Amino acid sequence: MSDELEKLFKEMAQSIIDGDSDISVELAKKSIEMGVPPLDAITKGFVVGVNYIGDQFGAGEAFLPELVMAGEAMKAAVATLEPELIKLGEAREIMGRVVLATVEGDIHEIGKTLVGTMLSASGFEVVDLGVDQPADKIIGKALEINADLIGMSALLTTTMVRQREVIEELDKEGLRPRIKVMVGGAPITRDWATKIKADGTSEDAVGAVQLAKQLVGKE
Amino acid sequence: MRPKLTLLSDEIITRILEEAYELLRCPAVKVQNEEARDLLAAAGAKLYPENQVVGIPAALVQRALESVPREFYLYDYDGNPTVHYGGDDVHFDPGSSGIAILNPDTLEHETTETEHLICLLKVAEQLPQYDAQSTAVICHDVPKDIQDSYRLYLALLYSKKPIVTGAFTNKTVQEMIDMLAVFAGGMEAAREKPRAIFDVCPAPPLIWSNFGAGNLIALARAGIPAEIVSVPLAGAAAPVTMLGTVTQHTAEVLAGITIHQLAKPGAPIVWGGAAAIFDMRKGATPMGAVETAMLDCSYAQVAKTLNMPTHTYLGATDSKLVDAQAGLESGISAMVGALSGINMISGSGMLDFLACHSAEKLVLDAEGIAMAKRLIGGVKQHTDTLATGFYDEKINFKGGDFLKQKITMKLFREEQHLPSSVIDRDSTRVWKEAGSLDAFGRAKLRVKELLASYSQPELDPDQITHLHSYMLDLAKKAGLEELPRLEDLEIV
Numbered sequence: 001m002s003d004e005l006e007k008l009f010k011e012m013a014q015s016i017i018d019g020d021s022d023i024s025v026e027l028a029k030k031s032i033e034m035g036v037p038p039l040d041a042i043t044k045g046f047v048v049g050v051n052y053i054g055d056q057f058g059a060g061e062a063f064l065p066e067l068v069m070a071g072e073a074m075k076a077a078v079a080t081l082e083p084e085l086i087k088l089g090e091a092r093e094i095m096g097r098v099v100l101a102t103v104e105g106d107i108h109e110i111g112k113t114l115v116g117t118m119l120s121a122s123g124f125e126v127v128d129l130g131v132d133q134p135a136d137k138i139i140g141k142a143l144e145i146n147a148d149l150i151g152m153s154a155l156l157t158t159t160m161v162r163q164r165e166v167i168e169e170l171d172k173e174g175l176r177p178r179i180k181v182m183v184g185g186a187p188i189t190r191d192w193a194t195k196i197k198a199d200g201t202s203e204d205a206v207g208a209v210q211l212a213k214q215l216v217g218k219e
Numbered sequence: 220m221r222p223k224l225t226l227l228s229d230e231i232i233t234r235i236l237e238e239a240y241e242l243l244r245c246p247a248v249k250v251q252n253e254e255a256r257d258l259l260a261a262a263g264a265k266l267y268p269e270n271q272v273v274g275i276p277a278a279l280v281q282r283a284l285e286s287v288p289r290e291f292y293l294y295d296y297d298g299n300p301t302v303h304y305g306g307d308d309v310h311f312d313p314g315s316s317g318i319a320i321l322n323p324d325t326l327e328h329e330t331t332e333t334e335h336l337i338c339l340l341k342v343a344e345q346l347p348q349y350d351a352q353s354t355a356v357i358c359h360d361v362p363k364d365i366q367d368s369y370r371l372y373l374a375l376l377y378s379k380k381p382i383v384t385g386a387f388t389n390k391t392v393q394e395m396i397d398m399l400a401v402f403a404g405g406m407e408a409a410r411e412k413p414r415a416i417f418d419v420c421p422a423p424p425l426i427w428s429n430f431g432a433g434n435l436i437a438l439a440r441a442g443i444p445a446e447i448v449s450v451p452l453a454g455a456a457a458p459v460t461m462l463g464t465v466t467q468h469t470a471e472v473l474a475g476i477t478i479h480q481l482a483k484p485g486a487p488i489v490w491g492g493a494a495a496i497f498d499m500r501k502g503a504t505p506m507g508a509v510e511t512a513m514l515d516c517s518y519a520q521v522a523k524t525l526n527m528p529t530h531t532y533l534g535a536t537d538s539k540l541v542d543a544q545a546g547l548e549s550g551i552s553a554m555v556g557a558l559s560g561i562n563m564i565s566g567s568g569m570l571d572f573l574a575c576h577s578a579e580k581l582v583l584d585a586e587g588i589a590m591a592k593r594l595i596g597g598v599k600q601h602t603d604t605l606a607t608g609f610y611d612e613k614i615n616f617k618g619g620d621f622l623k624q625k626i627t628m629k630l631f632r633e634e635q636h637l638p639s640s641v642i643d644r645d646s647t648r649v650w651k652e653a654g655s656l657d658a659f660g661r662a663k664l665r666v667k668e669l670l671a672s673y674s675q676p677e678l679d680p681d682q683i684t685h686l687h688s689y690m691l692d693l694a695k696k697a698g699l700e701e702l703p704r705l706e707d708l709e710i711v
Contacts, residue, residue, distance in 0.1 A: 019628055063637070065628040072623055113619040130617075189648050203649055 009045040016049025019069025021076040028080035038081040071117035095123040096148040096216035101133035103162035108155035114205040135166040154185040164196040180215040224558035239469035240277045247274040248474045252432035258481040283480035291487040293381035294412040304528035307560030310350035314569035317356040317576035331356035333703040340377040341673040348585040351381040364697035372690045379676045385418035389433035410442035421471045423456035439483035446489040447475045455497035490522035491530025506535040507548025512555040535566035550587035557591035579662035593636040
């Protein structure tokens, strides 16, 4: 790798670590001008930064704003590179397709939005339906985009039971194990996830990315 | 706007000072040190030779208050001024002179030795909440004659922070001053950038002992800062009323400052104390009592009307374990001390009426100190508009909107104190997976981490050699041929 290229990749990673979308977009454009293969820019540059921040977060050294800003900077960079990828007929390897939603009756979504940001920063294609989503909407969207994963969030003990309803509905329609289910939210324990036959749960957004990768067999 | 706690009106403070001056005339002060009596008498104080009592006229005290410095610094090893005595600056240091340490596994209070002081020094060195070290416990594995100087020796070897210390006799205060000079490369250097401050205690009521007054004189002449730690006990060794006790405290401190300034005008000295109430059921001196904190807040307010630097003893507990009582007494009293704007607050880490130290409590108290410091940091205006500027075109009316703002990343560390792992903010699940530990359990882990991550400060090997040979000489004179071996320190 030339020194210049190495420097560019380092700057790319740093722009993600700094959570600076302006710079990450600028570097993405620069890489296109330099003729750097956009996939290289992503995997050898920007992704390194995302992984670093994820590790730091896991170790308690980085905090939520840094994690979110890194995710946003990553999304912005990838969006800049995307037209180039299409033009070249290259596609970034999609880790998997995910439908995210907060279950019906619940309007809390900070955690779920974080999970969405981190999943898309890590190469998943994410459709975030938002809050208060009934089972049929969630399942309908999953079928529409041919999702590998459904991620459901609930903050209230009164609404977490809705997660079970969605899973039961998926089972009834024979959509599992084709579609895997992750559940999350403050009251969600591993016991709960097992009890409602979800495929997994995670404590935070970084763990959710690892879990998603496992569930789609990419880890 | 910085929050402040005041308990006394200006009018009451004026009366406290008036009555304190009256106390200094009658019943006057018992001064058991001949040189101090001579200094006072030569300056016009009225001497009653039959009982060593000296009546100190107001004019003499006022002259002392004119020459006393209103601020000064303590310096770290590298010569940086890191502790500011003066104004409303707030610093914390671990409590001093414990005789026992809590064994975190057996929960026994064990007699302290060299290894225990080293452990406390290593832990406090790495906690930024402690701006200074203290000579926290007595090492019973060395002879009495060197127990005070030996603590300072260890603190100088294991720390770069300023040190709050004290001598136990008039002979050893001179040795400790010499030790500071040896380490600093001369008396001038030790005076220029003082590394340590010495606590000096009068005895209540209204007594300056031979040793207390002698220490004041020696420190003043050496130009090494002194900290008066007046310890009136409300209801036993001082009047039962808070105002009475604060007035006696004022008189004791004013007498001390007068002796000190007569020995050397302009020498640095601090208005401090460890006032406490006297517990009428147990005959104890509770350091965690709210009244104790109220006495301290009050006398600090008196000191501040005279623009004096301040010190107190808070952040300690009377509990024997690092338990809920320890947490609430230490946290609340540290908060009162910080809100009172006291320059040096000693006492963290201590249990059992200041008798027992605990490294685990030091790390827990550090969190209380961080909270207290955050509180006095106040609510600040960081942005031109208070809120409207945050609502730009990217607002989606979603909960996480503000997490995505650059300004959040820029400011969250200033707005929020980020606690260490001692404070539990985990989900129940993660907490269970980590062993369902309580605060003491988490503090034990943190102490282990800190002991593992400690690295010896880089000190000039020549200085270490000089210091060591000076200490060894003192030890030999005290009948000890070899100093305790310091496992992790190489001394040539």
